[in-house]
Amino acid sequence: MNTLLDYTTTVCATRGALAGKGRAVSCATKQAMLDDEKRRKAFVLTALGAVGKVTRDTPSFQCEDVLLADTATAERGIAYRLPCSKVKDLQRGMYDGTVSVEEAWSQAASALKEVTLTSTTQSRKQSAPPAPSMDKETRFQLAVAGAKSLKEAMRNPDSFKLVKVITLDDGTSCYEYRAQNGFGGMDVGRAVVTPKGRISISDSDGFASTWNKSCANKSGEDNTWTVGYAAGLHGIFGD
Numbered sequence: 001m002n003t004l005l006d007y008t009t010t011v012c013a014t015r016g017a018l019a020g021k022g023r024a025v026s027c028a029t030k031q032a033m034l035d036d037e038k039r040r041k042a043f044v045l046t047a048l049g050a051v052g053k054v055t056r057d058t059p060s061f062q063c064e065d066v067l068l069a070d071t072a073t074a075e076r077g078i079a080y081r082l083p084c085s086k087v088k089d090l091q092r093g094m095y096d097g098t099v100s101v102e103e104a105w106s107q108a109a110s111a112l113k114e115v116t117l118t119s120t121t122q123s124r125k126q127s128a129p130p131a132p133s134m135d136k137e138t139r140f141q142l143a144v145a146g147a148k149s150l151k152e153a154m155r156n157p158d159s160f161k162l163v164k165v166i167t168l169d170d171g172t173s174c175y176e177y178r179a180q181n182g183f184g185g186m187d188v189g190r191a192v193v194t195p196k197g198r199i200s201i202s203d204s205d206g207f208a209s210t211w212n213k214s215c216a217n218k219s220g221e222d223n224t225w226t227v228g229y230a231a232g233l234h235g236i237f238g239d
Helices: 037-057 071-075 084-096 101-111 118-127 136-152 207-214 224-230
Strands: 004-007 010-016 023-029 065-070 078-083 113-116 161-167 173-180 186-193 199-201
Touching (some): 023 037, 065 071, 078 101, 084 101, 136 161, 136 173, 136 199
Antiparallel strands (some): 078 113
């Protein structure tokens, strides 16, 4: 990203290969504006000025398209495309007075084309670098430290029973355990320890998202017995 410009609620920036074609200026807003004609008009006209500032600040940038998106269209995986040549023509016309604001809007509206961003999103996901791996001994020691900390975090540490420990290549440890709740019964819980040693347990805020992102459907090494033994929990595994 070369330039960032905030015009009220509109942010425009130069980006490469957006929507799978050439180079573009992407204009986005957090407000839902493109599904309403009056609000779309305001958004497009604001973007015309913002695009001009972006391209002037980055003279080497070869603009081919302008992409417009808001929260609603982004959720649907679409944007609206304007040829950059049309944008520049309208900018020049408004600047020298040969094109009125209403004429600029009319020409821009007729040139707007809906495009899908699905392929762009998928390509970004596919090209994302894999998480760095961690050596086995370091992973193991992190898992042991996590098990000890997890036990101490329980309401009744003596009731803690380690059920399963899975360690992943990036150093994440995924735990299943049992522990006594405030009513004297035994609860089944899960926990995640990140490569940086941060612990997240079942009853913490946002845990479901953390588990799904870090542990769900992930393959790793089952170190339940060895981690439990090294953590001093040998003999108290769940049935």
